[in-house]
Amino acid sequence: MKPAPFQYHAPKTIAETLDLLGRYAHDDGRVLAGGQSLVPTMAFRLARPKHLIDINGVTGLDRIKVENGRLCIGAAVRHAAFERPVEDGPLGRLLASVVRHIAHGPIRARGTFCGSIAHADPASEWCAVAAVLNAEMVAESKVSGTRVIPAREFFEGIMTTALRENELLREVRLPILPKGTYAGFSEYSRRAGDYAIAMAVATYRLKNGIMSDMHVAVGGAEARPRRIAEAERVLIGRPPNLGTFQAAAHEARKAIDPLDDPSVSAEYRRGVVRAMVTRALENAVT
Numbered sequence: 001m002k003p004a005p006f007q008y009h010a011p012k013t014i015a016e017t018l019d020l021l022g023r024y025a026h027d028d029g030r031v032l033a034g035g036q037s038l039v040p041t042m043a044f045r046l047a048r049p050k051h052l053i054d055i056n057g058v059t060g061l062d063r064i065k066v067e068n069g070r071l072c073i074g075a076a077v078r079h080a081a082f083e084r085p086v087e088d089g090p091l092g093r094l095l096a097s098v099v100r101h102i103a104h105g106p107i108r109a110r111g112t113f114c115g116s117i118a119h120a121d122p123a124s125e126w127c128a129v130a131a132v133l134n135a136e137m138v139a140e141s142k143v144s145g146t147r148v149i150p151a152r153e154f155f156e157g158i159m160t161t162a163l164r165e166n167e168l169l170r171e172v173r174l175p176i177l178p179k180g181t182y183a184g185f186s187e188y189s190r191r192a193g194d195y196a197i198a199m200a201v202a203t204y205r206l207k208n209g210i211m212s213d214m215h216v217a218v219g220g221a222e223a224r225p226r227r228i229a230e231a232e233r234v235l236i237g238r239p240p241n242l243g244t245f246q247a248a249a250h251e252a253r254k255a256i257d258p259l260d261d262p263s264v265s266a267e268y269r270r271g272v273v274r275a276m277v278t279r280a281l282e283n284a285v286t
Contacts, residue, residue, distance in 0.1 A: 003042040009053045014140070017058055017168055022142040024051040025166040031055055033076055034111035036103075037119045061170070070136070070173040079108035079116075079126075090177040090203075091133075097283075098125050098185050098201075104193045117154075118169045120161045120224070122259065123195040125187065127155060128219030131226050132201040135174050139167040146170075155224040181205055181213075182240075184284030186276045187220070196220040197264055198272040200252070200280040204235065211235050216248065216277060221258050221269045230255040231277060240285055242278075249277035 009024075011017040021029060029051035030038060041047040055061055061076035064086050071087055082099040085092030102108055102116075102125050116126040117137065129135075130151045137149040143166060154162050163169055177183060187199035198221040205213045214232040219225035231248040238244045253274040260266035 003039075004045055004048040006042075006049055007051050009051060010057055011053065011055065012057055012059065014058060014060065014168070014170065017053060017055055018140060018142040020051070020053045021166045021168060024053070027051060029053060031075075031118075031168060033115045034078065036107050036111035037115070037121070055168070063171075066176060069176050071176060073113050073172045073174070075112065075114040075168065075170055077113050079111050079113060080105075082113070083108070087176065089179060090181040090183050091174060094177070094183040094185065094201075094203075095129070098129055101125050101185070101187045101196070101199075114169050114172055117172055118161065118163060120155055120157075120159050121195075122158055122223055122225065123197075123199075123220045124225070125185075125196070125199065125219070128199055128201050128217050128225040129185075130172065130174070131155065131219065131224075132203065132215045132217035133174050133177075134215075135172055137163070137169060138171045138173065139163055140170045141167040148173075152226070155226070158223045160224075177203060178205065182284040184280040184282065184286075186279035186283055188272050188276060198269055198276050200273065200276040202277070202280040202284050204240075204284065206240070209239050210237055211240055211244075212237070216252065216280075218252060218256060218273055218277065221256055221273045223257075223259065228252045228255050228277075235281075240281070242282070245278050245281040248281065249274045252277045 030049040032052045032054045061074040063074045082095040116124045135151045139147045183203040187196045189196045199219045203215045204211045214235045216231040217227045231252040234248040253270045258266040258269035
């Protein structure tokens with residue numbers, strides 16, 4: 001099939017982009033960056049935007065830069081940009097590990113980090129990373145100016161966010177992890193490149209062999225990614241070993257409200273979450 005008719009806009013500046021969103025967002029105007037989620041739905045006419053605002057030519061949206069202790073990722077930065085560490089530390093290594101799990105090479109070459117965040121698919125790897133690191137989403141509109149939305153408030157449900165229809169997700173800010181931070185990721189899907197049934201991300205620090213500053217998040221298994229405080233409490237103040245990791249994973253299994261569908265039952269997802277939390281913590285050690 002072919003997309004329904006639409007009007008194409010190619011702004012060159014952020015100001016021009018915000019002006020277009022202000023004029024057309026109420027008329028189902030959509031931002032086009034990587035297009036890896038939007039274009040297929042348009043081809044099947046599941047989405048019929050009347051206006052497409054292509055931000056690929058907007059100056060400055062392709063930047064990745066460390067500022068004020070945060071990695072700032074612009075709205076046009078591709079997944080493939082993270083295949084090599086973009087930062088010389090634990091955060092850069094974590095992102096380079098996670099990106100290998102995102103779909104396939106052609107999709108990583110075109111899809112964008114911020115597009116994945118804005119789409120808010122429960123199975124998005126970047127959404128889970130944003131949740132575990134308490135990322136900040138920078139939204140901008142012509143009417144209300146700039147808003148900084150923390151990850152815990154940004155993700156509201158399946159493909160639902162706090163982003164307003166006339167706002168551009170201009171960038172995402174990830175905190176730079178201190179040297180010595182341990183970070184791990186694990187994901188399970190039926191085939192490489194498929195949507196994940198569940199995933200987990202974990203970071204922590206060690207002092208005298210004891211874990212502290214725990215962050216554990218689960219994605220894919222629930223309607224939105226989030227940190228699992230019950231698992232974090234089990235880990236704080238204990239040494240990193242398999243028994244401790246399994247105890248935390250057991251708490252994560254109990255804490256989630258899993259998705260349930262004909263192909264993957266809620267109970268099965270709980271079991272996968274338990275395995276993924278254990279493996280993410282083990283991967284952090286190695």
